[in-house]
Amino acid sequence: MGNYSITYAIYNPKWTYGIDERLLKIGASEVTPEEYEQYMHGLIFCPKCFTPLSRNPSKKNVSKNAKTAHFRHLPSFKHIPCAYHTIQKEGLNYVNDELTRETEEDGHFKRVKEWAKLPPEEYMKGDKKVTYNGINHDPEGEITEEVIPRHNGSKVKVGSNIETVQYICWNLDALLNVGFSLPGKQATLPLKDLLYSTQMLRRDISEEPQLFYGKMKGFHYQAFSNRTKIQCHGNKFMYIYTKNELDERRSYGADSIGRYVMFYGSVKWDEQKKTICHVR
Numbered sequence: 001m002g003n004y005s006i007t008y009a010i011y012n013p014k015w016t017y018g019i020d021e022r023l024l025k026i027g028a029s030e031v032t033p034e035e036y037e038q039y040m041h042g043l044i045f046c047p048k049c050f051t052p053l054s055r056n057p058s059k060k061n062v063s064k065n066a067k068t069a070h071f072r073h074l075p076s077f078k079h080i081p082c083a084y085h086t087i088q089k090e091g092l093n094y095v096n097d098e099l100t101r102e103t104e105e106d107g108h109f110k111r112v113k114e115w116a117k118l119p120p121e122e123y124m125k126g127d128k129k130v131t132y133n134g135i136n137h138d139p140e141g142e143i144t145e146e147v148i149p150r151h152n153g154s155k156v157k158v159g160s161n162i163e164t165v166q167y168i169c170w171n172l173d174a175l176l177n178v179g180f181s182l183p184g185k186q187a188t189l190p191l192k193d194l195l196y197s198t199q200m201l202r203r204d205i206s207e208e209p210q211l212f213y214g215k216m217k218g219f220h221y222q223a224f225s226n227r228t229k230i231q232c233h234g235n236k237f238m239y240i241y242t243k244n245e246l247d248e249r250r251s252y253g254a255d256s257i258g259r260y261v262m263f264y265g266s267v268k269w270d271e272q273k274k275t276i277c278h279v280r
């Protein structure tokens with residue numbers, strides 16, 4: 001999940017740093033940098049050291065240096081130890097500079113380089129430290145010939161990177177006409193042209209993964225993976241297999257029957273010529 005170690009923050013409008021940590025999770029929700037909204041400002045906390053976090057950039061999804069949005073600790077809490085403090089490389093004295101164009105978020109374009117493979121908290125289980133590889137200019141540091149970029153005032157637009165189907169679902173209305181590039185596909189198309197209704201599913205569909213949506217007709221709890229029945233054309237159905245712990249996290253289960261679900265994956269056919277979708 002990118003180069004940033006804090007993959008999610010705890011949002012709790014009723015808690016402040018200093019209150020018993022056990023109360024932090026009560027009435028709280030987990031937010032990823034891409035789910036962050038302005039009203040959460042000042043109300044998000046590090047799941048490891050519980051100090052307040054900020055999101056960078058605070059309003060848009062792409063920073064001026066074309067970095068993807070990420071959480072960071074507040075400098076005023078730097079003295080609180082945390083496994084998720086970014087390690088700063090020793091500063092270098094940059095003697096050369098280069099004019100570059102600032103990057104700016106292009107609201108008409110989103111990229112999905114790769115879907116998140118795990119929920120955000122899974123990425124924080126290990127104690128992996130992340131080193132900041134950006135520029136750390138120190139006039140006292142060792143002289144480097146490497147070039148430091150300086151902005152010349154003009155701007156390059158870049159699409160922000162997103163990693164979850166959930167983000168698409170939550171912002172569907174606003175995203176329908178936004179251009180998307182999905183993993184492994186070259187073309188950028190408006191989201192509305194990338195959505196694939198399961199009603200349109202035919203026997204000759206290729207194994208190329210698609211962003212499907214369809215009506216949920218059944219849900220079956222099973223030992224290894226839960227099975228969802230999705231309405232296809234006429235009296236045909238397809239089945240999606242999902243992991244129980246991930247379903248619980250999304251409150252996805254029998255209560256969701258009758259609703260529409262969106263999922264990304266490729267279609268496989270079993271011996272009975274039933275459709276199975278391998279969700280990625």
Ligand SMILES: [Zn+2]
Binds near residue numbers: 082085
């Ligand atoms: Zn922390």
